[in-house]
Amino acid sequence: MASYDFLIRFWGVRGSYPVPGQRTLRYGGNTSCVEVRTRHHLLILDAGTGIIHLGKQLTHEINQSKKRGLKLVLLISHTHHDHIQGLPYFTPAYNMDTVLYIYGPRTFSDDLVQILSRTMEPNYSPIGLDELNSQKVIQNVGERAVLVLRQDSETPLVCTSNSLKYDSRKDVLVRVMRSYAHPKDGVFVFRIESNGKSLVYATDTEGYAGGDTRLIEFARDADLIIHDAQYDPQEYLDPVSPKQGFGHSTYEMATEVARKAGAKQLVLFHHDPWHDDAKIAEMESKARELFPSTVAGAEGLEIKI
Structure with missing residues (x-):
């Protein structure tokens, strides 16, 4: 049996748009x-x-184990391009024996399935959502929803906190907080818990003076916080091209949340596409001065908790 409750692997850590090349x-x-x-x-x-490279790895695992398919839970924080653009190229989604549960927000009165379908219409994609042959369950979840993944069942249960019944040692819980610190209709922050361990995924959120108190409380005592850190403070407050109001944080904001929440570890996430490796390493070093247990997210990074 594994000696950890969560194995976290990072497959994409960049924000806005992909940036391949020598500098990244x-x-x-x-x-x-x-x-x-x-x-x-x-x-x-x-x-x-x-998710494209993750899909390739999962397909390899299916072939090696001679499984017919997988049961996967995909959590969508929001439906901006950089958070859904890999879905049409996710190879397990074409496997008829794979069951793909997709949960995310209802945005501007549109259901999640409507939004995903629209992004894969013929004007934008040669492949429609219906042509992904996996068994898809696509469902909106609200801020009060809690997903329960039971040890003895591969089917997630969606319930409210008032009706929640679970085994804290064996089951996996996914709690949702809707943050409005991102333009237009906000973003979902997820907290995943099991056996006394927890991780918080807080991408595309912008900090407040003194810290985002709702997020700090939501992330209380987390073993790991993955937090947006797209900008350094100078970029954020640049007098010519300020980034305030863009819905993204500085590394200082991320470390403040981690420190005040009493988190054990922080991963800086959603790196700016203009930041090369040297710039991210510099931001990581400065963040560690504020919260020593900080690491900049990188493709291939693995964390066990």
Whole structure:
């Protein structure tokens, strides 16, 4: 049996758009995608271009194990391009024996399935959502929803906190917080819990003076926080081209959340596409002065908790 409750792998850590090339070799250029494995379940956080390489790895695992398919839970923080653009190229989605549960927000009165379908219409994509042959369950979830993944069932249960019944040692819980610190209709922050361990995924959120108190409380005592850190403070407050109001944080904002929440570890995430490896390494070093247990997210990074 594994000696950890969560295995977290980073497949895409970049924000806005992919940036392949020599300047991004260390941290990677793919957009947002994080794999979370528990003892009995496989969850995926966002479907940026990083999910393409994850899909290739999962297909290899299917072939090696002679399984027919997988049960996967995909959590969408919001439906901006850099968080869904890899979905049409996710090879397990074409496997008829794979069951793909997709959960995310209802945005501007549109259901999640409507939004995903629209992005894959013929004007934009040669492949429609209906042509992904996996068994798809696509469902909106609200801020009060809690997903329960039971040890003895591969089917997630969607319930409210008031009706929640679970085994905290064996089951996996996904809690949702809707943050409005991102333009237009906000973003979902996810907290995944099991056996006393927890991780928080807080991409595309912008900090406040003194810290985002709702997020700090939501992330209280987390073992790991994955937090947006797209800008350095100078960029954020640049007098010519300020970034305030863009819906992204500085590394200082990320470390403040981690420190005030009492988190054990922080991963800087959603790197700016203009930042090369040297710039990200510099931001990581400065962030560690504020919160020592900080690492900049990179493709291939694995964390066990």
